[in-house]
Every structure is written in C-alpha cells, then in structure tokens.
Amino acid sequence: SRVLIIGDFDVDGATATALFMRGFGLLGYPNDKVSFLVPNRFEFAYGLSHELVEEAKKWQQHLLINDDNGIANHDGVAAAKQYGWDVIITDHHLPRETLPNADVIVNPNCVDNDFPSKNLAGVGVAFYVLLALKKTLQAQGWFDQFNQKALPNLTQLLDLVALGTVADVVPLDRNNRILVEHGLKQIRQQQSCVGIQALFEVAGKNFQQAVASDLSFACAPRLNAAGRLDDITVGIHCLLTDDFNQARMYAKQLNDYNQERKIIEATMKDQALNTLAQLDQTLQANQQALPPILCLYDESWHQGVVGILASRIKEQYHRPCIIFANSNETAESPTQNELEQPSSVQIKGSARSVEGIHIRDLLAEINRRYPDLIPMFGGHAMAAGLTLDRVDFSRFKQILEAVAQAYCHEDCLTESLYTDGALHAEELTLKVAEMLRYAAPWGQHFPEPLFDGHFIIQRKTVLKEKHLRLELSPVSDTASNKPPNNTNRVQGIIFNTDVTQWPSEQAQVHLLYQFDVNEFRGHRSPQLMIKKRL
CATH class of the missing domain: 2.40.50.140 (Nucleic acid-binding proteins)
Structure with a gap:
C-alpha cells in the first residue's frame, strides 16, 4: 500500500514527518511507497483540510497518516474516507468533545487513552507509534525476510524527537527529559542526521557541546522560518538527506529564510507596540487599564510571523495575546468580489498565553457561547491557532475581551519573578x-x-x-x-x-x-x- 504522511508546517510537524519517513525505511518498508505532504500555510488551512485531501489525490495512496495534526479536522477526515482511504491520526493537541471519524486516533490527551506521558510533542507521539509498530511487526515475523542479525534500532531517531520536543515548548516532564537528553547525546556524539549538524554549523554552534537551548535558538528558528515564509518542505528535506553537502545547501537556504523573518518581525513588532502604546495612553487618560487579553490585526502583517509576534507582545505585557493576519499574504486589500461577499475573506490568528490562563479552553468557551463565530481553532494551554471571517474581527475582539474579564484572574496578569538568588x-x-x-x-x-x-x-x-x-x-x-x-x-x-x-x-x-x-x-x-x- 502507498502511504502518505500529512505533516504540519512547524518544527514539531517537520521532525515528526522526517521521523515517520526515516522510521518506515528502518522498518523495511519500500521507500517508493512512502511520501509526505505538508500544507503550505498560504494555500491551505491547518491540518487535513478538505482542500488538502484534493491535493493528496495526486499521490494515489491508500493510507493517510497525520502527524502533529488531525484531531480537529472532521471535514478533512470525512473527505478522505469518501475516497476509500484509511486514516490514522497521531496528534498531541487537545481534542474537542467529538472526534474525527478516522480509522485510528493516537493521542495521549484523548479521554480514553491511558498512556501515562500526556505531555508528548507530536514527534514524541510518532516515535511511540513506530516503537509499537516495530513490536507488532516483530511478532508477525516481518523482519525474518531480511536475514538481519539485529532488529532495527529506532532510538537512532531520538535526535529528531529531541529537536521537535524542545521546539514545541511542551512541558519537560520526566519522560520528555529522557527523550531530549538521549537525543542531545546523539547530536554531541555526531550520531544525528547530517541536517541537524548542518543547522548547527550555519548557526555557528558546536554540535559537540549541544544543549537544549541550542535546539531552541539555533535549529528551531531556521526550520520554522521556512514554514513561516514559504514552505517547510525544504526543512524536511534537510532532515531527510544523508548527504552533508546537500544538508549544507538546505541549511543555508533555511538561514536565509530566518534572516528575512527577522526583518519582517521587527517591522511588525514596531507597528504593534506603537498601536498598544497609543491604546494604553488613551485608556490611562480615561483611567482605564489594558484589557486582560490583547488582540490585534493588520492587513499588512505576514501571517507566517504572527506567532512570534504574539509571543513577543505576551512577554512584554504579560498577558495573553492573539495576533491576526490575512490568510493569504497577497490579499492585503479586499477585492471588489470580497467587498460584495466579505465573509469569504478569512484571517488567521496565533495566540500565546501566560501561566494560569488556558488559551485553548478560552477559545472553546467562546465557541460554546457563539458557535457561528470561529470556523476553526485548536491548540493547548499556552498556544493556539484560529481562523475568523475578516468581517467578524471586531465582534470577536469584543467578545474575547468580555469573556476574558471573567476568565483571566488578576494574579495571572501580574508578572512575578522567581529567582534562585545571587551567585557569589x-x-x-x-x-x-x-x-x-x-x-x-x-x-x-x-x-x-x-x-x-x-x-x-x-x-x-x-x-x-x-x-x-x-x-x-x-x-x-x-x-x-x-x-x-x-x-x-x-x-x-x-x-x-x-x-x-x-x-x-x-x-x-x-x-x-x-x-x-x-x-x-x-x-x-x-x-x-x-x-x-x-
């Protein structure tokens, strides 16, 4: 059977996709039977959308495996099932009350899932799926045909698990720390994929001294930049190649994307801070405080950078922040057709939160009260994504601030600094x-x-x-x-x-x-x- 991996356009999704591709190869599945497809954020909605299913028909596959996405894609799964495809969802995002009609759903956060490690990233879920698959194949005698002395060692993929886990900022509980530390050991011992080594090189970092912060600040931003500005596929190819010269070429391209991202981000941040400063000044003049959650939209902003901007604003003002941009970067101004049918124009938002305010649950509460307002949303406690009709932005912002007044406790909006004291x-x-x-x-x-x-x-x-x-x-x-x-x-x-x-x-x-x-x-x-x- 032909297998198509449906990934996500961030580092967690990219590493999970590369892990499945490499993992299937290690387990002996023919390379020409496995492909991957990641939606370009400027052309498709997040995850397995109906439009992506139409694109996937070109691969003539029999099995779809979603990594780091799918738990909220009811329509996409239904469309895939209509074509007779089997669908497996591997995800870690929080599920809604009803689940997509997939053949198999693997998500540690589903109510009936008793897997003890609930904080896995998408790449962590993919890793455990491969471990279970290896065990099943071994029981069925699959590996006997290869006449190998030893079974495939899937722990060699832990470099990818470490990178995706750290980049997705999931809680480093005991299990995740074990996965990350073993992955870092492989990187330090030059046993990682050459793509990670090339990313360290282009960032001017020594992989032999690698620590988790190097994955956060050297590797992850460069991979993410491709998904933010163009297409994460180049990043996945960087993680899949075994040719170091090719990996260097991909890493150089990713580094160029990252430099461009920094310029775009700086411009957007200046605009956002100016807007907030003016708002703060107006509110102070009327003896009012900033709202408990900040929500901004500008038609000139780049949708690939809204997540970073939301993080920066959240850090500066210590309150949740949602930043919106047009769903297509070319749609800076509405066309005549869009003016006549304004609900056809959508904007995409990226949310970041502070400790104590569960941003995905806040969006779920709004969706419960106003089911017609948010066409799509998903995420977890500290980060989420959503889509709105552009004409609904003002209404959404008003509702968001009203719901947040009761949802966000004042203590959560007051920054407290806890230190380990002074070093002598x-x-x-x-x-x-x-x-x-x-x-x-x-x-x-x-x-x-x-x-x-x-x-x-x-x-x-x-x-x-x-x-x-x-x-x-x-x-x-x-x-x-x-x-x-x-x-x-x-x-x-x-x-x-x-x-x-x-x-x-x-x-x-x-x-x-x-x-x-x-x-x-x-x-x-x-x-x-x-x-x-x-």
Missing part, C-alpha cells in the same frame, strides 16, 4: 557555568536556573544598535555594603534592548540573568545571559 563572586566561574549548562535539558516546566545580583559596569559595548555586551564586577555583599570585587570580572550580554536606557560605566545595576558558557574561536568563558535590568 567566587561562583562566577567556568566550572559552575558548565555544571549548570550540562545539568540540562532545561525547558518548559523545568526552567533553567535564574539568578539576580548586583554588579558594577566596568565596560559597555553596543552591538548592532540593539544588543549590549558588558564587562561586570560583582558587588560582593550588598547587605553589608562591601566594595565591588574588581578583581573578579565577568562578561554579560543582553539582546534586543533599548541601549539608551542603560546607565554609564561605573554605575551599579541589579540584573536578572542566567549563567552560561560562551564559546568563541575555541575559547570558552563564563557569561551572564542577561534577561533584564531590575
């Missing part, structure tokens, strides 16, 4: 930085240690007008007013900051930071990764 001057060493670095993987619900302390700025260097490198001397003991320890200096860096707001050299500052290792031209040194000035 004698602890600001490379040994301690390395100890913290390799006690990882750190991540969601298992955060990297966060410290705060007082320092004297000895030297200040501005980088690219928005980053700041500092040479710092720790203040030995602020309680007893001991003098600064000028003999023990440490480097610090903060990214994307307003450099004009920082004091001059010799000033004392109170910093919130993580302690890490900086590697430059083979030289390793301790460095404060500064999060903010307190």
Whole structure:
C-alpha cells in the first residue's frame, strides 16, 4: 500500500514527518511507497483540510497518516474516507468533545487513552507509534525476510524527537527529559542526521557541546522560518538527506529564510507596540487599564510571523495575546468580489498565553457561547491557532475581551519573578557555568536556573544598535555594603534592548540573568545571559 504522511508546517510537524519517513525505511518498508505532504500555510488551512485531501489525490495512496495534526479536522477526515482511504491520526493537541471519524486516533490527551506521558510533542507521539509498530511487526515475523542479525534500532531517531520536543515548548516532564537528553547525546556524539549538524554549523554552534537551548535558538528558528515564509518542505528535506553537502545547501537556504523573518518581525513588532502604546495612553487618560487579553490585526502583517509576534507582545505585557493576519499574504486589500461577499475573506490568528490562563479552553468557551463565530481553532494551554471571517474581527475582539474579564484572574496578569538568588563572586566561574549548562535539558516546566545580583559596569559595548555586551564586577555583599570585587570580572550580554536606557560605566545595576558558557574561536568563558535590568 502507498502511504502518505500529512505533516504540519512547524518544527514539531517537520521532525515528526522526517521521523515517520526515516522510521518506515528502518522498518523495511519500500521507500517508493512512502511520501509526505505538508500544507503550505498560504494555500491551505491547518491540518487535513478538505482542500488538502484534493491535493493528496495526486499521490494515489491508500493510507493517510497525520502527524502533529488531525484531531480537529472532521471535514478533512470525512473527505478522505469518501475516497476509500484509511486514516490514522497521531496528534498531541487537545481534542474537542467529538472526534474525527478516522480509522485510528493516537493521542495521549484523548479521554480514553491511558498512556501515562500526556505531555508528548507530536514527534514524541510518532516515535511511540513506530516503537509499537516495530513490536507488532516483530511478532508477525516481518523482519525474518531480511536475514538481519539485529532488529532495527529506532532510538537512532531520538535526535529528531529531541529537536521537535524542545521546539514545541511542551512541558519537560520526566519522560520528555529522557527523550531530549538521549537525543542531545546523539547530536554531541555526531550520531544525528547530517541536517541537524548542518543547522548547527550555519548557526555557528558546536554540535559537540549541544544543549537544549541550542535546539531552541539555533535549529528551531531556521526550520520554522521556512514554514513561516514559504514552505517547510525544504526543512524536511534537510532532515531527510544523508548527504552533508546537500544538508549544507538546505541549511543555508533555511538561514536565509530566518534572516528575512527577522526583518519582517521587527517591522511588525514596531507597528504593534506603537498601536498598544497609543491604546494604553488613551485608556490611562480615561483611567482605564489594558484589557486582560490583547488582540490585534493588520492587513499588512505576514501571517507566517504572527506567532512570534504574539509571543513577543505576551512577554512584554504579560498577558495573553492573539495576533491576526490575512490568510493569504497577497490579499492585503479586499477585492471588489470580497467587498460584495466579505465573509469569504478569512484571517488567521496565533495566540500565546501566560501561566494560569488556558488559551485553548478560552477559545472553546467562546465557541460554546457563539458557535457561528470561529470556523476553526485548536491548540493547548499556552498556544493556539484560529481562523475568523475578516468581517467578524471586531465582534470577536469584543467578545474575547468580555469573556476574558471573567476568565483571566488578576494574579495571572501580574508578572512575578522567581529567582534562585545571587551567585557569589567566587561562583562566577567556568566550572559552575558548565555544571549548570550540562545539568540540562532545561525547558518548559523545568526552567533553567535564574539568578539576580548586583554588579558594577566596568565596560559597555553596543552591538548592532540593539544588543549590549558588558564587562561586570560583582558587588560582593550588598547587605553589608562591601566594595565591588574588581578583581573578579565577568562578561554579560543582553539582546534586543533599548541601549539608551542603560546607565554609564561605573554605575551599579541589579540584573536578572542566567549563567552560561560562551564559546568563541575555541575559547570558552563564563557569561551572564542577561534577561533584564531590575
């Protein structure tokens, strides 16, 4: 039978697709019988849409396997079944009350699923499906035909599991930490796919020193950029090739996408912050506060970058944020036909939330009260996606803010900083930085240690007008007013900051930071990764 893998256009979906493709090969399934299809976000709706099913007919497959999507795609599954295809859904997103009519649904978050690890990413679900498939094939004697001394070792795919798990920011519970750590070990030992090695190279990172944050900040943004701006297929090819020169070519292309994404994001962020600043000023003049949830739309915004922008706004204002853009980036202005039939024009939104406010449940509550308002939505506690008719945006925003007033507790909207205290001057060493670095993987619900302390700025260097490198001397003991320890200096860096707001050299500052290792031209040194000035 021909098998078609239906993926998603983010890193979790891309790694799950690559994992299924590689996994089927390891299990002995003919390569010419397995293909993949990932919807381009500018042409198709999320997941297995009715339109994607029509596109999938070209592959003449008998079996559809959805990875990291499908749990909300009732219409798409129904369309696939009409063609006589078998449909397997492997997903981790929260299901609605009714499930699609698929032949098999594998989702640890379904009510009747007793799998204990509920926080798996989509790629984690795919990995366990392959493990179960291997066990079944072994029981049926499938591997006897290959005359191999050993069974296929699927743990060699854990590099993909680690990358997708970290990139999707799922909680790093005990099981996910095990999966990520084993995947990182493979990367450090040069046993990962060459595509991941090429991504480390183009990012200027040493894969032999790989930690979870490298997956978050070096690999994931480059893969995601392809899905945001064009098509994630190039990223999947990067993860599938076994030719390092080809992988380098793909990685270079992904890096170019990421540079373009940064430019687009910066423009959108400036526009959004200006809009919010004006709103804040108006509300303050009327002695009103910002709404508990922020919701913005601009017809010029790029739909591929709305998720990142929502994250940035959420971090700055510490409240949930939903950012909308036109569903097709070319539809910046409505056509005459769209003006006559405005409900035909849709916008896509990306939501990000803060701890204590379950954004997917909030959307579900709105959908329960106003079932005609949101054509499609899905997600989980901290992130979600949705589609609206453009004419309904103002109505949706009004309803959203009203429902959020009762749904969002004030405590959740007040940022609280919990730190591990201060590191003493004698602890600001490379040994301690390395100890913290390799006690990882750190991540969601298992955060990297966060410290705060007082320092004297000895030297200040501005980088690219928005980053700041500092040479710092720790203040030995602020309680007893001991003098600064000028003999023990440490480097610090903060990214994307307003450099004009920082004091001059010799000033004392109170910093919130993580302690890490900086590697430059083979030289390793301790460095404060500064999060903010307190």
